[in-house]
Amino acid sequence: MARADPQGGFAAQPRRSGSPLVRFAIIFVVILVITLVIVAVLTPSPPASSCPPAPAPCGVPPKPPGNGTTGGGANQGTGSGDELVVGTAWTSSEFGFSFHYDADAWDVQQDEKDLLQLKSPSDPAADREDWVIVEGASSTSDTPDQLIQARVASLQQSVPDLAPDSGSYYDVKGAEIGDVQGIAAVYVGTLDDTDGTPVAPVRYSIVAATHGGLTVAITVRTLDPDAIADHGPPAITWHMLSRQLVDPILEDFRWPAGN
């Protein structure tokens, strides 16, 4: 007992609004709750279970197979196409790799045969200006490192001061794409305004891997929120949150069958 109740003015309470991260969590939760309340008000829902009629499951873990046609690998599944699928599917028409993404979290910015770029929703309430690029290349022309360097070179056209992140906070451990081990790199820089005025610290986290004849790179851009809002969570939290939104894509990624 006792130690629990530090006396003599010890607050000794759980760290409620302690760190900036905690404060962000609270702000985030408040925003989420407000959003949910608004949705609840506008969309009456029965209090009972949200389970659909049998035999469909009640809760849906969003683990999609590749278009219901590949499957297998990451899920140890049968690949029979009867996997439960949640999310919006996208398949590279050039290379055949595929994945699902949460259409509520991402809008399509650019859709090419070898590349899909998603960006945070344009809804100002989302208050994010992040994007992710999933791109493929032949492994005969690009190793993972070469694909990363190519992406960095492209980014440097708009972010001239782009450089490897010298800190370790954002290190990516266990870099994998679709259960294929890869490599990762993190870069930081500053986005310039049209007149060349630095306006927004920006971070790029890139994971790349090769499997068979295909090399894939997934690049996530996260912006310092201070550049897009007068208030909000600490930048480190923001970057990590935004980056984490891409983990389901890494996890879900399906390499083409026979690759």
Add this chain to the structure above:
Amino acid sequence: MAGRQLARGAALLVGGLLGAAILQSSGAPAPAGAAGPTVTERAADPAEAIVFEADLVMPGADRIAAAAAAIANPGSPAYRQYLSAAAFGAQFGLPLAAIRRAASWFGGHGFTLVNAPANRSYLELEGSVGQLQSTFGVGIADRTDAAGDAWHVAIGSPSVPAALRPFVRALSGLDTSPAGRPQPRFGPPNGLHPADLAKAYGVDSLRAQGLDGSGQSVAVVSFDTFDARDISTFDQATGISGPAVQTVRLPGAAKKPGDGETEVSLDLETIRAIAPKAQIYDYEAPQSANWSDVINRIVEDGKVQIVSISWGRCEPYAEPAAGDPDDVALASAEMAGLSIFVSSGDNGAYDCLDEPDGLARDFTVAADYPAVSPHVIAVGGTYLSLHKDGSYLGEVAWQDPLGQAGSGGGLSTVFSKPSWQVGPGVANNHSNGERQVPDVAGPGDPASGMFVISDGEDEVVGGTSAATPFWAGSMVLAQQLAAKDGAGKLGFLDPVLYALAAAHQDGSLFHDVTAGANLLYPATTGWDYATGWGSPRLDALVPAIVAYVQAHPH
């Protein structure tokens, strides 16, 4: 003794959005490279009351590990000869007369005896800062961090007077560093409902045999509290019913839900999802409590045989020690026949990631305490995939490389590998004779997290925090079947799980997870550091456990 100042960072994850670390500042020494928060310090008021522990000499301490192994060994005469806390104390602790002498000594020096656990591992005492200074030569300082959180720490090392040394080996509890806290992450809107878990893991067929937790009990350890209305709402939303959760509040426990509310709701509702008719006791302790406070209470109450703990802290910061009062409490629980399921942590193989407050990360390869204790069953996390009809499709080890999260697992630096921890995969290139975790796994990836009601809201909650009550609830069903079949007490289940897993490598009892990783260690055939033996096929595992117990009577 900073090791006992748990500061348990709950292994909670909710859904998939919020990622980062929240944690804790600590009076405990931080590993190199850790950046602490801004902390102010001042000398404590001499009149300020401090509660601390006098760790008692345990003459039989060297025999505890062997005795625990004997209780788990079917070939030993002591097999399944469980010990109550009092019997444990009598066997390994000081004579009661000696403990009374120690207590009298403290009383004579103005200290108040607060508690004396039956396992005779320590005396809990209260005295003023001034008394501590004059009696033991140790000062107390108050610290406050930038967030306003306050705690106290010892200045200097307390010196145990010669007259006490035959009875007291150390003083502890003088450092009340703020505890860690849950890390809520909010994600997909659906989550796994009880019906999904039942179908995916074989609970359905157990339910058809009448196994729903009726007549059974289970404890949850919480460093926060919950709103009973959430449990009712969960019941209504999922179509289940059961006895109201009973709360056992330790002194100083939170009276209103705080940051850990979602963790508590998750634990209670997940057990309810698997074993809805079981009586759940929520043992609620203050964040500054020691593990021994709550574990000893559970053992002494004797109400349950299965316990779920979804809180923990990385081992290098928790600084546990073999034979310290927390370790003794957990050993005592094991030897009393309790199965304590503990979450293995949510930062993959890098369990200390969240420890530094603010701008730093600690990438030390480390495991989580108390999950890493050999006296508990450590539970890792997976991502669960389902067929369209809701049946089990597969699992991979949970890891989120960009979010720096995943199933906790690795090697202890303190505790040795228990004798029963053997089987395919256990001896591997990383093995060094130390305890390896996790032992088993369950759904933990927030992307396949649990449907939970907390603070009146629907949430999807993941993390090894979710996998742990899933396992605890599942073993309540085994306990019920054992009672039904007259098999008696199940006892500490980890040795049984290892024996069964090793003997059934055909996948008939466990879903052996062989894909994914935990940011470092890959899931492999057999046991691995990401998922242990994997997740349960409960329709087969539950009867197999009972059959094993029946086949190995004492």
